[in-house]
Amino acid sequence: MTTSVHQQLGELLRRRRETADPVAFGFPGGRRRTPGLRREEVAERAGISVDWLVRLEQGRESLPSRSTVDALASALRLGENDHAHLLRLALGTSTPDRSWKRETVPPHLAALVRDLATPAYVLGARSDLLVWNDAAVDLFRDFSKVPVAERNTLLQLFVSPEVRARYPRWEEEARGALESFRITYDLRSHVPEFQALVDRLIRESREFARWWKAHEIRPKPSGKKMMVHPRLGRVRMTYSTFQSNDDPDLRLVLYGTPTPVR
Missing domain, CATH: 1.10.260.40 (lambda repressor-like DNA-binding domains)
Structure with missing residues (x-):
């Protein structure tokens, strides 16, 4: 509902x-x-x-x-x-329209992401993965082999064991993603596709269901992450998130060079 x-x-x-x-x-x-x-x-x-x-x-x-x-x-x-x-x-100026469709990434932004040597991707308003590069595939997984409906950072974090295993501090990462998404959701909770995503996450993840009830709001557009790289082992990386000038619903996420943790 x-x-x-x-x-x-x-x-x-x-x-x-x-x-x-x-x-x-x-x-x-x-x-x-x-x-x-x-x-x-x-x-x-x-x-x-x-x-x-x-x-x-x-x-x-x-x-x-x-x-x-x-x-x-x-x-x-x-x-x-x-x-x-x-x-x-x-x-807020007005309530967004009830209709929604997956965003389209402008060709010049998609080309920029794919040319980068470090992990990068573009997210939509629902945290859907829209474009990514080879370095992101190397670090996370090959998202081209994931059904389009599953290409969502929240679904990957909370539902995919493969992605979850990449994060030694999974709870910190997952809660951060949830608390950031809550900002967008609260403004678009009347949009069926946003509510359907939340309903599924509540059904399939006990952690998501528990943390969602807390209604915490904690945006974190930049910082550091620790991950398990398939070849380098544990690595630490900086990251920053940027809003696109072409479409404010598009977010470009850039990672620095992975540094092995010894």
Whole structure:
């Protein structure tokens, strides 16, 4: 079942309220009927009515203004990523169309990727693998032999034992991919193909199902990764992600030269 931006915003607010420590906010501890902060406590801190907060959490209220989002973020002591994502959900220009199709990579970008000597690939909005080079095949697997419907970094990480084995720190890598994808999903949860991907991952991966419930938002466009190279053994690489000027849904992921870990 598809959902809406309103529902994703409400779920994020509710999840953060329920996981907050009342004592850290200056409220009495002890046993509570439900975990976290009460709605009355959050509403008072944010300067809004309890009824409106209820409707926001249930996805039944119009999207809040920036000042209200800022007040809620302050009331819940949200981190920078959560605050930014709430603003993204509340102030998005419009709800994307329900239709979606796999993106097409411009020929000049595809040629650039294939000419690179280090691993590189292009991802679409759903984290589908659209174009890759020989170095990426050498490091990960030959994606041309993978059915088109399976060429997705989330499916590969959570469902493919072959790809999973490439990551000594698999949990860190998988959670990072999930928490980054959550940003795009929340804006397009009403699109059937996005919801179908999440539904499948929940069915086929216990880890994905558990981490998805946490509604964590943690983009990581660059950093370092450790992997198991088929010839070099354990290697460490830097990586960076760039948004395409041709299509903002396209992301170019570039890796540095693999350095053996001794």
